[in-house]
Amino acid sequence: MFRTTSFVTLALVLLSVSVTAGDSTTSRFDSPSETIDAALESDWPETLRVAEQSGDAEFCRRVWFDLAGVAPPIRRLREFLKDESTDKRQRLIDELLASQRFATHMANRWNEVLLPEDALNDGRGNAQALHTWLREQFQSNTPYDHLVGGFLTAGGQGNQGPAIYYTSRDVDPVKVAASTSQIFMGLQLQCAQCHDHPDGQWLQEDFWQFAAFFSQVKSADGRMAGTSLIEDERGAEVTLPDTDQVMEPRYPGVAEAPEEDPADFRRRQLTIWLASRNNPYFARAAVNRAWGHLFGRGLVDPIDAMDHDNPATHPELLQFLADYFVAKRFDLRSLYAAIANTKAYQRSSAMDGERADPRFYSVMAVKTLTAEQYYDTLMQNVFFEASGRASEDMPDQRRAAFMSRMRASGSDPKEYPHGVVQALGMLNGPELLSASSVRSSGLLGSLDAPFFSSQDHLDVLFLACVSRFPSDSEREGLGLFLTGAKSDEEKVAARCDLTWALLNSAECFVCP
Amino acid sequence: MKVSRRGLLGATAAAGVSGWLPQLARAASEANQRDGRHCVLLWMAGGPSQMDTFDLKPDHSNGGEFKEIATAVPGIRFSEHLPGLAKQADRLAILRGMSTKEGDHLRGTTLMRTGHIPGGPVRHPAIGCSLSKELEQGVSQLPSYISVAPGAFTRSSLSPGFLGPKHAATSVGASAPPAENQFAELRVDHLSRHESIDDARYKGRLEIWSALQERFAKTRGTENVLAHDTVYRSALATLDSDAADAFDLSGEPDAVREAYGRGTFGQGCLMARRLIERGVPLVEVTLGDGLGWDTHANNFELVRNLSEQLDHGWSTLMTELADRRLLEKTTILWAGEFGRTPQINSNGGRDHFPNAFTCVLAGGGVAQGHVHGKTSESGMEVVDGKMDQQDLLSTLCGALGIDPMTENIAEGGRPIAIAEGNVIDEVLL
Numbered sequence: 001m002f003r004t005t006s007f008v009t010l011a012l013v014l015l016s017v018s019v020t021a022g023d024s025t026t027s028r029f030d031s032p033s034e035t036i037d038a039a040l041e042s043d044w045p046e047t048l049r050v051a052e053q054s055g056d057a058e059f060c061r062r063v064w065f066d067l068a069g070v071a072p073p074i075r076r077l078r079e080f081l082k083d084e085s086t087d088k089r090q091r092l093i094d095e096l097l098a099s100q101r102f103a104t105h106m107a108n109r110w111n112e113v114l115l116p117e118d119a120l121n122d123g124r125g126n127a128q129a130l131h132t133w134l135r136e137q138f139q140s141n142t143p144y145d146h147l148v149g150g151f152l153t154a155g156g157q158g159n160q161g162p163a164i165y166y167t168s169r170d171v172d173p174v175k176v177a178a179s180t181s182q183i184f185m186g187l188q189l190q191c192a193q194c195h196d197h198p199d200g201q202w203l204q205e206d207f208w209q210f211a212a213f214f215s216q217v218k219s220a221d222g223r224m225a226g227t228s229l230i231e232d233e234r235g236a237e238v239t240l241p242d243t244d245q246v247m248e249p250r251y252p253g254v255a256e257a258p259e260e261d262p263a264d265f266r267r268r269q270l271t272i273w274l275a276s277r278n279n280p281y282f283a284r285a286a287v288n289r290a291w292g293h294l295f296g297r298g299l300v301d302p303i304d305a306m307d308h309d310n311p312a313t314h315p316e317l318l319q320f321l322a323d324y325f326v327a328k329r330f331d332l333r334s335l336y337a338a339i340a341n342t343k344a345y346q347r348s349s350a351m352d353g354e355r356a357d358p359r360f361y362s363v364m365a366v367k368t369l370t371a372e373q374y375y376d377t378l379m380q381n382v383f384f385e386a387s388g389r390a391s392e393d394m395p396d397q398r399r400a401a402f403m404s405r406m407r408a409s410g411s412d413p414k415e416y417p418h419g420v421v422q423a424l425g426m427l428n429g430p431e432l433l434s435a436s437s438v439r440s441s442g443l444l445g446s447l448d449a450p451f452f453s454s455q456d457h458l459d460v461l462f463l464a465c466v467s468r469f470p471s472d473s474e475r476e477g478l479g480l481f482l483t484g485a486k487s488d489e490e491k492v493a494a495r496c497d498l499t500w501a502l503l504n505s506a507e508c509f510v511c512p
Numbered sequence: 513m514k515v516s517r518r519g520l521l522g523a524t525a526a527a528g529v530s531g532w533l534p535q536l537a538r539a540a541s542e543a544n545q546r547d548g549r550h551c552v553l554l555w556m557a558g559g560p561s562q563m564d565t566f567d568l569k570p571d572h573s574n575g576g577e578f579k580e581i582a583t584a585v586p587g588i589r590f591s592e593h594l595p596g597l598a599k600q601a602d603r604l605a606i607l608r609g610m611s612t613k614e615g616d617h618l619r620g621t622t623l624m625r626t627g628h629i630p631g632g633p634v635r636h637p638a639i640g641c642s643l644s645k646e647l648e649q650g651v652s653q654l655p656s657y658i659s660v661a662p663g664a665f666t667r668s669s670l671s672p673g674f675l676g677p678k679h680a681a682t683s684v685g686a687s688a689p690p691a692e693n694q695f696a697e698l699r700v701d702h703l704s705r706h707e708s709i710d711d712a713r714y715k716g717r718l719e720i721w722s723a724l725q726e727r728f729a730k731t732r733g734t735e736n737v738l739a740h741d742t743v744y745r746s747a748l749a750t751l752d753s754d755a756a757d758a759f760d761l762s763g764e765p766d767a768v769r770e771a772y773g774r775g776t777f778g779q780g781c782l783m784a785r786r787l788i789e790r791g792v793p794l795v796e797v798t799l800g801d802g803l804g805w806d807t808h809a810n811n812f813e814l815v816r817n818l819s820e821q822l823d824h825g826w827s828t829l830m831t832e833l834a835d836r837r838l839l840e841k842t843t844i845l846w847a848g849e850f851g852r853t854p855q856i857n858s859n860g861g862r863d864h865f866p867n868a869f870t871c872v873l874a875g876g877g878v879a880q881g882h883v884h885g886k887t888s889e890s891g892m893e894v895v896d897g898k899m900d901q902q903d904l905l906s907t908l909c910g911a912l913g914i915d916p917m918t919e920n921i922a923e924g925g926r927p928i929a930i931a932e933g934n935v936i937d938e939v940l941l
């Protein structure tokens with residue numbers, strides 16, 4: 001059950017700075033997970049329905065999908081379930097955050113955030129180059145401010161990955177300014193491109209003064225055909241539409257002119273400010289995105305619309321997370337660990353009957369998997385193959401075909417983005433035809449041994465597809481289905497049919 | 513993508529309920545008005561020559577080889593290679609004042625099919641996705657937007673953008689060009705189960721699947737889980753129904769198939785009629801496999817051949833729809849990514865020309881037998897009734913009884929209208 005803390009107490013918890021200056025042992029950042037839980041639970045109404053803490057299988061499936069981008073491999077899941085130590089969840093979180101899979105999964109997510117959809121599928125390898133660049137940053141745990149700085153100021157032959165951020169937006173200061181304010185500051189500054197923002201937060205001049213930071217960016221041809229790189233042309237300016245008025249660069253919400261950059265390198269000027277403590281937006285946008293990643297909804301939702309007219313559900317918590325992130329020198333792994341170790345994140349998503357309002361975080365969200373998460377899991381747990389991106393940088397044609405049918409970039413994980421066309425492709429398409437055929441499915445092939453009982457078969461198929469053991473009633477009903485078959489051939493067919501049904505189930509298409 | 517409107521988070525949940533009712537009521541009354549409306553998009557890949565189809569200049573040196581013929585409407589004249597359409601000119605509204613700024617195939621295709629140039633922060637949906645979303649009624653066994661034989665360029669601009677994959681088009685593929693005296697073969701992906709799965713096994717699969725679905729939804733009845741179930745059950749209903757029959761043209765009499773023309777476009781128009789009979793709101797048929805209308809060389813021979821396919825397919829479609837009293841409920845748009853240069857180049861071809869070209873509306877909601885807009889003697893300029901892609905899409909909405917200002921919510925909670933141009937009332941009923 002839950003307790004009720006008064007709002008004032010909560011504010012004190014969140015705002016009190018370290019008791020003794022210089023004494024790092026009593027910092028308010030010492031137990032961030034507890035602070036987060038206290039902040040969430042402080043405004044719970046008496047009547048709120050609260051879900052139980054998740055079981056180990058549910059937690060394991062969730063944390064693998066969220067941090068590694070795939071379901072747990074069958075062996076890893078079994079080991080985790082058998083492990084009896086009390087800190088096993090914390091250790092799994094740390095292990096996954098340090099893994100290559102985390103770097104790959106974050107690169108997958110950020111590629112979709114940074115690029116327009118047509119650039120993701122351009123087929124010329126530019127999106128892949130960005131993916132490789134990002135993966136290296138996440139792998140070496142580059143602090144987030146450095147990552148963004150390196151990304152925004154990238155130029156020259158050695159930095160062809162980030163260049164696509166500019167080239168996919170036609171190296172147009174307007175488009176680059178719009179996406180930069182949205183992605184890195186969570187601001188919809190572009191709404192003021194043509195006229196002042198309706199609620200008065202942004203004037204048209206604010207947008208164009210921000211765009212002036214990108215006025216110098218130009219593209220040049222890279223060494224390889226079809227690739228581009230980015231250069232800066234000093235002296236290039238933007239003007240307010242329909243006027244000759246040259247716009248001087250200004251940071252949004254800051255009246256004073258920026259400090260001169262000795263080389264007049266405006267992108268660098270901007271990135272130094274972006275990550276500075278004077279910037280109220282940067283850390284907030286980053287922690288809100290991480291929160292949205294793990295909980296399926298931002299503290300401000302939609303996550304990149306953090307303007308004045310869209311307040312946070314828990315403003316003090318958002319500020320605490322932003323302060324924590326800055327105090328940890330923009331260390332993404334610390335931020336993710338702090339959130340993943342909360343009771344809130346480890347609560348079950350199961351709730352009988354009417355569900356509690358998700359804004360109270362008393363029950364975990366059920367997040368729709370991305371097409372990549374589904375496909376990479378299918379490859380790992382059913383075909384027993386490493387999927388394209390997880391292993392190397394060669395394009396994988398089968399994966400690309402699946403992505404072009406199923407990719408729904410920018411879709412809300414609380415929703416199911418697909419329609420009848422995609423469902424038909426799942427039901428009758430090539431992927432599940434092979435996955436449920438004993439000749440092509442490593443999983444089904446592995447079961448074809450005399451010493452396995454039908455209960456063993458059930459266990460393995462459930463662990464592979466939905467990361468849990470079957471329930472008692474499933475054991476009973478499906479056990480009969482598998483043993484009821486007369487010939488060996490029919491028994492194999494029954495296992496194929498069960499696999500097909502599991503892979504098409506809603507449970508298989510979500511992170512619990 | 514449909515997201516909760518901004519500000520909902522801050523607002524109290526209780527206020528939401530009453531706010532929905534007027535919206536629902538309005539939605540219901542609008543749905544009644546456009547009850548059973550359909551739209552057919554005839555897409556001319558490559559950019560069709562207005563000078564050799566609907567806006568001839570026989571008295572000018574730019575005119576070219578083709579003669580003009582009279583049509584059913586006095587004063588309106590078409591190319592001699594469109595005799596079937598000429599007889600039905602009283603069903604058409606010719607828009608001769610189209611003008612845009614995009615002369616590149618890919619960008620022009622996106623512009624004409626979404627109303628917007630590519631590459632901005634918002635992923636605009638193709639017009640077919642927006643319109644089919646408005647026109648669809650409840651759960652149907654057939655998809656709401658079916659595109660027959662889209663070429664490579666059309667395919668890349670079939671994207672539902674921020675509306676999400678739910679509103680994507682179902683493509684009907686075409687086999688390689690048919691052999692002599694054969695009809696083009698059209699097929700739909702994933703509409704039949706694999707032959708190795710017999711009825712008994714299929715039934716068993718669905719029973720297990722259904723039990724898994726019910727168990728999971730009991731404790732996790734979230735929006736995405738329930739939507740997954742609904743969408744899958746519609747897909748299963750499609751497989752179970754005679755929907756596949758709608759795509760099977762083999763039962764049509766040879767004489768009918770012949771009248772439409774044997775090629776992909778003609779057979780696609782026949783499929784369009786069968787789909788509209790079965791209630792599909794939006795069907796698109798592409799003419800010009802790849803970029804067939806891109807007649808930089810040898811323009812007249814190519815356009816003659818394309819015109820013949822166009823004339824048979826389109827005019828037979830209108831006749832058959834009218835016979836079934838469906839033409840009055842079906843609005844047809846004929847368009848390509850741009851027009852072609854009035855001057856004939858040294859290869860006997862015409863090049864890209866977005867400055868002044870023609871689109872055509874026909875059928876339901878359209879003021880028929882009408883010409884809107886005029887180009888100069890040389891065909892180089894629009895001198896009257898100039899309109900752009902936004903005006904065209906808004907006018908199409910008007911003909912279908914859809915308010916073009918209907919908004920959908922894009923990424924980041926930004927409301928975006930289907931189209932924001934002027935509705936040309938003069939060509940609407």
